[in-house]
Amino acid sequence: MSEHNHEGKFLFGFFLGGLVGALIIFLLGTKEGKHIEKLLEHKGKDVLDDLDEKLEELEQSGKELVKKGEAMRERVMDTFEDKKEEMTDATVEKIDTALAHIEAIQHKGVETTATIRKKFTNLPKKK
Numbered sequence: 001m002s003e004h005n006h007e008g009k010f011l012f013g014f015f016l017g018g019l020v021g022a023l024i025i026f027l028l029g030t031k032e033g034k035h036i037e038k039l040l041e042h043k044g045k046d047v048l049d050d051l052d053e054k055l056e057e058l059e060q061s062g063k064e065l066v067k068k069g070e071a072m073r074e075r076v077m078d079t080f081e082d083k084k085e086e087m088t089d090a091t092v093e094k095i096d097t098a099l100a101h102i103e104a105i106q107h108k109g110v111e112t113t114a115t116i117r118k119k120f121t122n123l124p125k126k127k
Contacts, residue, residue, distance in 0.1 A: 027033040 025033075027037050
């Protein structure tokens with residue numbers, strides 16, 4: 001069974017080689033073959049030209065996408081900077097308000113302490 005398989009492969013290879021050889025002889029040795037060869041050459045050049053054109057279009061599209069991406073990044077960064085400034089301003093305002101409350105509480109504490117001291121200044125001192 002193994003020899004039959006190898007024999008089939010050999011025959012297939014032999015047949016394929018003969019077919020390729022006959023095709024080469026046809027293309028190189030006959031007028032029709034040379035005509036087909038030129039036709040294939042022209043078609044191949046057309047395909048290559050089309051591929052070059054498509055590649056240029058893809059390259060241009062890629063450049064446009066990069067520009068759009070950069071513009072989008074700039075807009076996002078500008079928005080981020082604006083929001084950051086807004087948040088910073090709001091935070092500074094809240095901190096200022098909190099500090100003003102703390103100062104008011106401290107002032108009230110100083111006043112309360114002074115009032116309490118006045119009340120206790122008339123007490124006899126402990127020996």
